[in-house]
Amino acid sequence: xxxxxxxxxxxxxxxxxxxxxxxxxxxxxxxxxxxxxxxxxxxxxxxxxxxxxxxxxxxxxxxxxxxxxxxxxxxxxxxxxxxxxxxxxxxxxxxxxxxxxxxxxxxxxxxxxxxxxxxxxxxxxxxxxxxxxxxxxxxxxxxxxxxxxxxxxxxxxxxxxxxxxxxxxxxxxxxxxxxxxxxxxxxxxxxxxxxxxxxxxxxxxxxxxxxxxxxxxxxxxxxxxxxxxxxxxxxxxxxxxxxxxxxxxxxxxxxxxxxxxxxxxxxxxxxxxxxxxxxxxxxxxxxxxxxxxxxxxxxxxxxxxxxxxxxxxxxxx
Amino acid sequence: xxxxxxxxxxxxxxxxxxxxxxxxxxxxxxxxxxxxxxxxxxxxxxxxxxxxxxxxxxxxxxxxxxxxxxxxxxxxxxxxxxxxxxxxxxxxxxxxxxxxxxxxxxxxxxxxxxxxxxxxxxxxxxxxxxxxxxxxxxxxxxxxxxxxxxxxxxxxxxxxxxxxxxxxxxxxxxxxxxxxxxxxxxxxxxxxxxxxxxxxxxxxxxxxxxxxxxxxxxxxxxxxxxxxxxxxxxxxxxxxxxxxxxxxxxxxxxxxxxxxxxxxxxxxxxxxxxxxxxxxxxxxxxxxxxxxxxxxxxxxxxxxxxxxxxxxxxxxxxxxxxxxxxxxxxxxxxxxxxxxxxxxxxxxxxxxxxxxxxxxxxxxxxxxxxxxxxxxxxxxxxxxxxxxxxxxxxxxxxxxxxxxxxxxxxxxxxxxxxxxxxxxxxxxxxxxx
Numbered sequence: 001x002x003x004x005x006x007x008x009x010x011x012x013x014x015x016x017x018x019x020x021x022x023x024x025x026x027x028x029x030x031x032x033x034x035x036x037x038x039x040x041x042x043x044x045x046x047x048x049x050x051x052x053x054x055x056x057x058x059x060x061x062x063x064x065x066x067x068x069x070x071x072x073x074x075x076x077x078x079x080x081x082x083x084x085x086x087x088x089x090x091x092x093x094x095x096x097x098x099x100x101x102x103x104x105x106x107x108x109x110x111x112x113x114x115x116x117x118x119x120x121x122x123x124x125x126x127x128x129x130x131x132x133x134x135x136x137x138x139x140x141x142x143x144x145x146x147x148x149x150x151x152x153x154x155x156x157x158x159x160x161x162x163x164x165x166x167x168x169x170x171x172x173x174x175x176x177x178x179x180x181x182x183x184x185x186x187x188x189x190x191x192x193x194x195x196x197x198x199x200x201x202x203x204x205x206x207x208x209x210x211x212x213x214x215x216x217x218x219x220x221x222x223x224x225x226x227x228x229x230x231x232x233x234x235x236x237x238x239x240x241x242x243x244x245x246x247x248x249x250x251x252x253x254x255x256x257x258x259x260x261x262x263x264x265x266x267x268x269x270x271x272x273x274x275x276x277x278x279x280x281x282x283x284x285x286x287x288x289x290x291x292x293x294x295x296x297x298x299x300x301x302x303x304x305x306x307x308x309x310x311x312x313x314x315x316x317x
Numbered sequence: 318x319x320x321x322x323x324x325x326x327x328x329x330x331x332x333x334x335x336x337x338x339x340x341x342x343x344x345x346x347x348x349x350x351x352x353x354x355x356x357x358x359x360x361x362x363x364x365x366x367x368x369x370x371x372x373x374x375x376x377x378x379x380x381x382x383x384x385x386x387x388x389x390x391x392x393x394x395x396x397x398x399x400x401x402x403x404x405x406x407x408x409x410x411x412x413x414x415x416x417x418x419x420x421x422x423x424x425x426x427x428x429x430x431x432x433x434x435x436x437x438x439x440x441x442x443x444x445x446x447x448x449x450x451x452x453x454x455x456x457x458x459x460x461x462x463x464x465x466x467x468x469x470x471x472x473x474x475x476x477x478x479x480x481x482x483x484x485x486x487x488x489x490x491x492x493x494x495x496x497x498x499x500x501x502x503x504x505x506x507x508x509x510x511x512x513x514x515x516x517x518x519x520x521x522x523x524x525x526x527x528x529x530x531x532x533x534x535x536x537x538x539x540x541x542x543x544x545x546x547x548x549x550x551x552x553x554x555x556x557x558x559x560x561x562x563x564x565x566x567x568x569x570x571x572x573x574x575x576x577x578x579x580x581x582x583x584x585x586x587x588x589x590x591x592x593x594x595x596x597x598x599x600x601x602x603x604x605x606x607x608x609x610x611x612x613x614x615x616x617x618x619x620x621x622x623x624x625x626x627x628x629x630x631x632x633x634x635x636x637x638x639x640x641x642x643x644x645x646x647x648x649x650x651x652x653x654x655x656x657x658x659x660x661x662x663x664x665x666x667x668x669x670x671x672x673x674x675x676x677x678x679x680x681x682x683x684x685x686x687x688x689x690x691x692x693x694x695x696x697x698x699x700x701x702x703x704x705x706x707x708x709x710x711x712x713x714x715x716x717x718x719x720x721x722x723x724x725x726x727x728x729x730x731x732x733x734x735x736x737x738x739x740x741x742x743x744x745x746x747x748x749x750x
Contacts, residue, residue, distance in 0.1 A: 064746060067403045068425035068709070089749045155567035156578055173569035173724055261509035261569070261723065273750055276396055278712060279403075283749070 054292060061286035067279035080286035090287075093265040094294070096179065100266065101247040104186045105194075108243060109236070111187070112194035119195065120202045138192035146256035149185040175263040182253050182264065190246065194239050201235025202228070237308040244298055249291075267291045352646040354382045354410040354653050357398060359636060360389045364670035365413065365657075372656035380649040382411075391415045392511055395712070402427040402641065410644040411654055413636045414459060416450030416704060417511075417711045420532070422639065423453040424709040429640040429647050431457055439658060446633040446702040447675040453707070454533065458639065460658045461675035463666060465634030466620075466698040467519070467589050468691065473616040475499050475586040486629065489520075489554045489621045492587055493561050502565030503558065504576040504588030509723040512572050514705060514715040515632045516589070517722055520551035522630035522703040524623040529706040529714065536710045536744040541737045543718075548733030550623055555728040569724040581607055589620060591634065592695060596671035617691045619698050633702035635675060673699065713743050716750050 024032070061080055065073045084090045115134050122130045137145070151157045153171045161169065171177045205228050213223045229236070251268035258264045260273065271291055275284025302308045358365040369382035387394040395418045401409060402422070414422060422428050431439070436457040440448045447464035451457055469487065476483050479495035496503050506512035518528050526547020530540040542548065558564050565585045567575065573590055577597055580588040588594070595615065602612035620631035638657055640650040656662070663674035668688045673695050679685055680696045689695065706714055721736035722728055742748040 068399060068421055068427075070403075083747060084749060087749045155570070156575060156582075156584075168566040170567045170569055173567070259509065270749060273716075276400075277392065277716065278750055279399060280746075283746070287749075 054289075057285040057288050057292075059285075060281050061283075061289050063282040065280070065282040067281055076282070080283050081290070083283065084286055084290060089265065090267075090270065090290075092263060093267050093270045096264060097248055097250065097266045097268075097294075100179065100183055100186065100250055101244055103183050104190070104247050105240060105243050107183075107187050108191045108194045109240065112191045112239070113198050115191065115195040116198035116202055119199050134195060135192045137189050138196075140189065142189060142252040143256060145185055145189050146253045149181060149188075149253075150257045153181050172258050173262055178258050178262050178264050182250075182257055185253050185257075186247065186250065190243065193246075194243050197235060197239035197242070198232070201232035201239070204235065205231040234308075237302065237306055240306075241299070241302040241308050244302070245295055248295060248298060267294065351376075351378050352380050352410075352649050354380050354644075354646060354650055355408050356382050356384050356411040356413070356638075356653070356657075357387055357409055358384050358413045359391075359394055359415075360386050361672070362670045364666045364672070367669065368657055368662045368666060371662070372653055375656060376652070380646065380653055382653055387413075391417075392712070394418075395421075398422070399425075399427075402643065405643050406641075407643045407645055409641040410646055410650045411657075412639050412641060413462065414639050416447070416633070416635055416637055417707075417715070419451055419459055419637055419639070420453045420707050421709045421711060423458040427642055428458045429642045429644065429650075431459070431640075432651065435460075435651060435655065438655065442678055443675045444677055444696075444699040444702075446699060446704050447635055447637075449707065450633060450635065450704045451637040459637035460639075460654045462636045462638050462658050463663065463672040464675040464699055464702075465591050465673055466695060466702045467515070467591055467632040467634075468617045468619065468694060468698060469621050470504075470580060470588045470590055470594060471616045471618070472586040472611075472614045474614050475501060476616060483616060483618050486619060486622050488625055489623060490557065492621055493554075493557050493563055496563040496585075496587055497561040499586065501587070502563050502579070502585035504565060504571070504580050504585035504590065505558070505568065505725075506572055506576055506589075507564065507568040507723060507725040508570055508572045508575075509719045510572060511715050511719065513719040513723055515634070517551055517718050518705045519620060519630060519632040519703070520554055520623060521545075521547045523620070523627070524550040525627075526550075527706075528718075529708055532706055532708040534708075536713070537746070539708065539710060539714075539741075539744050541714075541740055543733045543740070544737040545733065548737070549730065552722075552728050552730065552732045554623070555722070555725050556730075559726045559728070564725055569726075581611070583611070592673055592689070592691065593671045595689065595691065617694055619694060619701070628701055630703035631698045631701060633699070633704045636672070710744060713750060714740055717743055720750070 062075060062077055063073055064076045064079070119127075119131050119134060140148075150172070153160045155161065155168065155170055161167065161171070169177075171181055209227050209231065210223055213227045218226065249268055250266050251272065254260060254264055254266050254269050255272070260266075260269045265273075267287070268291065271284055271287040273284075274280050274287055278284070356365070356369055366384050369384050373381040387397055394415065398409070398412055398414070398418075399422070402425070419428075439451075439460040440457055443461045444464050446466075447461035448457065450464075451459045451461045469492075471481075471483065473483075476495065479499050481487055481491060481495050492503055506516055521528055521542070524547035526545045527542040530542050531538070534540070565571075565579060567579075571579065573593075576585070576588055576590055577594040579585045580590070580594065581598060581601060595617070598607065598612045598615055601607035602609045620629040622629040638654050640647055640654060644650050658675070660674075660676050660678060663676050664679045664682045664685050666672060667674045667679060667685050671689075673689075674680070674685070677696065677699075680692045686692050705711070708714060717740035718736060721739055722732060739748065743750050
């Protein structure tokens with residue numbers, strides 16, 4: 001049981017913690033209140049724009065409801081979830097999405113770190129040029145980039161088959177080659193994002209620590225593993241989390257390049273197909289809810305298992 | 318002015334501006350009282366815009382038509398229209414609809430019922446398939462505007478070298494043998510898209526079968542005819558194409574446009590496709606991007622048959638124009654549709670945009686005959702054409718076929734049975750699509 005003693009000294013309230021949780025002072029309480037006043041409206045708007053659709057999707061997922069047959073709407077409880085979870089298409093789509101997430105994030109982390117090092121090290125007039133050059137792919141709209149990759153690998157429009165000596169091999173007609181191109185386009189497009197986050201992390205590594213390690217005779221490799229990376233852990237984990245969430249939602253590239261053909265469906269394309277193409281709002285909402293659960297699971301694993309500290313990444317630690 | 322007053326005036330001004338903008342968005346009447354009708358159209362070469370202008374001018378101030386362009390893909394056109402209509406969007410007065418989506422739109426109550434006199438007027442002299450495509454539950458629910466059909470296109474020199482007599486109907490088997498012997502390909506649409514349903518449906522219909530036995534039924538009660546002799550015959554054609562290696566490059570990602578390009582570039586010397594390929598080839602020859610000699614070598618005939626002596630049932634396409642049930646100017650919209658689908662406009666549209674008319678009489682027009690030397694083949698094909706399944710669940714059936722019959726190289730003897738089972742489960746709500 002916690003006990004606290006509070007006494008007033010010259011008009012200043014002082015709280016002395018005896019044990020357990022610290023009790024807030026008047027000042028802290030006022031600051032917290034101000035924080036709520038400032039953040040409150042944003043919080044309400046956030047709940048309205050994200051909470052409402054999520055609750056609506058949860059509600060809709062309990063119905064058999066086709067947009068073009070509103071009169072046939074029927075409450076079916078959790079049946080939609082049963083249909084989805086017992087369907088091999090869902091598990092294939094989930095597998096594809098997980099594979100794309102793991103592969104792209106892993107490759108992007110390595111390349112992104114290398115690019116962040118380049119951006120960090122390069123000096124003088126070259127610095128802005130290098131940073132701009134690295135960031136260009138991220139400035140390209142995903143749909144545009146998807147079309148560019150599709151045209152490049154397309155049999156009638158592309159040049160990549162000639163460059164790679166693939167002849168008449170139709171890249172987008174086969175699952176693994178199609179997924180490989182989808183992953184490549186994702187990596188090309190979003191590596192700059194991860195490298196930007198890592199660059200911020202690199203800038204936070206105290207230079208005196210690196211200098212001290214150098215003086216102590218540590219090699220460049222040792223300095224990287226024992227000084228730089230440990231000091232960047234928060235940035236790396238946040239970059240991983242953000243990019244993993246982003247990659248898990250993959251839709252545009254798949255929609256443009258294969259539209260789910262050759263077994264390349266992802267969870268998002270499955271949700272789109274049920275909701276928008278089939279107008280089966282109930283079934284589509286259930287897929288969307290499951291997608292949301294997956295995203296929550298990724299966040300949970302990242303925060304609890306890998307100890308991602310979002311506060312430290314914001315520089316509060 | 319104090320800051321508080323300034324804020325108040327600014328708020329009032331912003332409110333007035335917003336109200337004005339909203340009125341401009343929602344309003345569809347001109348100051349003179351004549352309504353402005355909004356016609357949602359599929360993209361074309363500008364022919365529908367021209368018709369809208371002409372009909373507006375001819376209405377003597379009764380209405381004016383503005384066009385809004387839908388996405389190029391038929392499935393995406395449907396998606397946009399259905400979402401708007403489900404939201405009771407009053408900004409749609411008329412819409413250009415692919416016939417396959419007419420039943421779903423009508424069944425949902427999104428189409429305004431067509432008056433009896435107009436039903437008669439809009440179907441008189443129209444090719445039978447186009448009337449069927451615009452009809453749901455024995456009522457004409459939209460006006461047939463143009464009626465497309467696929468032909469068999471070929472290079473005359475190659476067909477001659479293969480010894481094919483193109484004055485008589487040819488079969489898929491003869492085509493496959495000819496393409497194999499000439500080391501060329503047959504341009505078919507093998508993409509996992511609606512074009513795959515066009516192909517499968519045409520082959521099943523040509524073999525005397527039906528994709529759906531009871532089109533009027535509700536989803537779970539629909540009886541499919543894929544698992545049948547006709548379905549097996551369709552699967553065999555695909556297997557033969559794969560076995561003979563005459564599918565050509567990129568068959569599994571080829572739609573109609575890609576097929577037309579392949580034919581134009583010599584990657585395939587035979588092709589099944591819509592008549593737009595003629596206008597495209599002519600334009601390429603005129604612009605010098607294709608040799609005139611190649612264009613002169615273009616030949617055409619009716620769709621390949623499934624068996625010798627058995628006439629083909631070619632694919633039927635086109636566009637119907639419907640009036641929205643949520644339009645605030647239905648009478649004016651019906652008058653406008655009557656103008657849009659007039660014989661004169663159908664003829665002009667066929668010449669300008671290459672889309673065949675639904676009215677048979679248009680094919681007797683000398684300007685049409687001059688612009689489209691294959692007009693008689695088109696008319697013959699339209700008379701024999703079979704629409705795709707007329708059901709309110711067409712999208713499910715079509716996506717299911719595209720999913721199960723693609724890739725072409727994956728089609729086997731069991732495909733008709735497995736696709737029938739899969740689509741049946743989807744229609745019963747037991748499977749994802």
